[in-house]
Amino acid sequence: MKVLLIGSGGREHALAWKLAQSTKLTKLFAAPGNPGIAEHAELVALDTDDHAAVIDFCRREDIGLVVVGPEAPLVAGLADRLRDAGLAVFGPSAAAAQLEGSKGFTKDLCARYDIPTGAYQRFTDAAAAKAYTRQQGAPIVIKADGLAAGKGVTVAMTLDEALAAIDDCFSGAFGSAGAEVVVEAFLDGEEASFFCLSDGKTALPLATAQDHKRVGEGDTGPNTGGMGAYSPAPVMTDEMVARTMREIIEPTIRGMAESGHPFTGVFFAGLMITAKGPELIEYNVRFGDPECQVLMMRLKSDLLPLLHAAATGTLDQVSAEWSDDVALTVVMASKGYPGPYDKNTPIGRLPETKADEKIFHAGTALKDGALVATGGRVLNVTASGATVVEAQAKAYALVDRLEWENGFCRRDIGWQAIAREKA
Secondary structure: OEEEEEEOOHHHHHHHHHHOOOOOOOEEEEEEOOOOHHHOOEEOOOOOOOHHHHHHHHHHHOEEEEEEOOHHHHHOOHHHHHHHOOOOEEOOOOOOOHHHHOHHHHHHHHHHHOOOEOOEEEEOOHHHHHHHHHHHOOOEEEEEOOOOOOOOEEEEOOHHHHHHHHHHHHOOOOHHHHOOEEEEEOOOOEEEEEEEEEEOOOEEEEEEEEEOOEEEOOOEEEEOOOOEEEEOOOOOOHHHHHHHHHHHHHHHHHHHHHOOOOOEEEEEEEEEEEOOEEEEEEEEOOOOOOHHHHHHHHEOOOHHHHHHHHHHOOHHHOOOOEOOOEEEEEEEEEOOOOOOOOOOEEOOOOOOOOOOEEEEEOOEEEEOOEEEEOOOEEEEEEEEEOOHHHHHHHHHHHHOOOOOOOEEOOOOOOHHHHHHHHO
């Protein structure tokens, strides 16, 4: 079949790379794509906010499946419009995408269906939010309710930091995303990411990963959209995966169906593994970025039939096979990120990669034929190996061959898993 992939980041490059390997694929289009995606797909200049234009393109090209990569088009209802036009879409409806689009919505769902998560309160007023925060004390977590590109969450270790985060939200630092604030209990444990496909009734567990959100080594500094990841996450034992499915994923699928918003697409559950077991930090309704990059490196199965099954209610007829190898990705970011950074800085010729290595483009463009950095997170330098130590060594060896003066990265991606390997 022909496939249209929506998006332009590292996640979409990883999906394009994997979809292009499918024996079921006739042709892959991407809108708007990036220079890396262009190696695997025909780029099309579609305004994805113009839902009618996307529908017209799909009908004209006889598209068999639309894969929506980022969260914003899903929250804006692109999947609904495409489905109404009779097209198969991988990605949830706008109502189901509230699981990511509104942190308060997700917390309320958890409360209704007894899904383990941190205690919380929702606020539309700064004074009330601050009063509650003072009452609870630090450490505490402050979240802008809406979409904030991974930057609307503050894990405040001091009361002053928490109060400042509340001011940021209500002063418009995150736009309309901060019009409501969720204040929730700090969960102590080890973070992990869990991915699972859903067609509204059936769940297909995928794999686990661990992200590195903070910009600095040793998990210091402000949160980012993710500075690196690896898969699998050792903290997610078979028992933890089974409990996550039973206590978190399955009640969510049931709850969304009962509320009239059956969820189709991928659940990305951000978890904290506490002394009590897995607890939900947040849901994302798309593949993670940079987690998708390491998942695609490990996936042995053909991706296209899996996504199509989720989109068409036939997930009970497919299965996913994974490599036992570890995949690890290092994010190369523009100096200054997650704060202000220079754009259009030149990137030298990218190094050649082996079969177990890949450099995914996240924020790049071609300017006068030369590759430049246009985003905060720019390249995902990815490698796989038998152990985390081996995958990490390969990834950083590749980083060291990159020519980009304005780039920087963390040098400790995978540190928790490596500590485990060496214990």
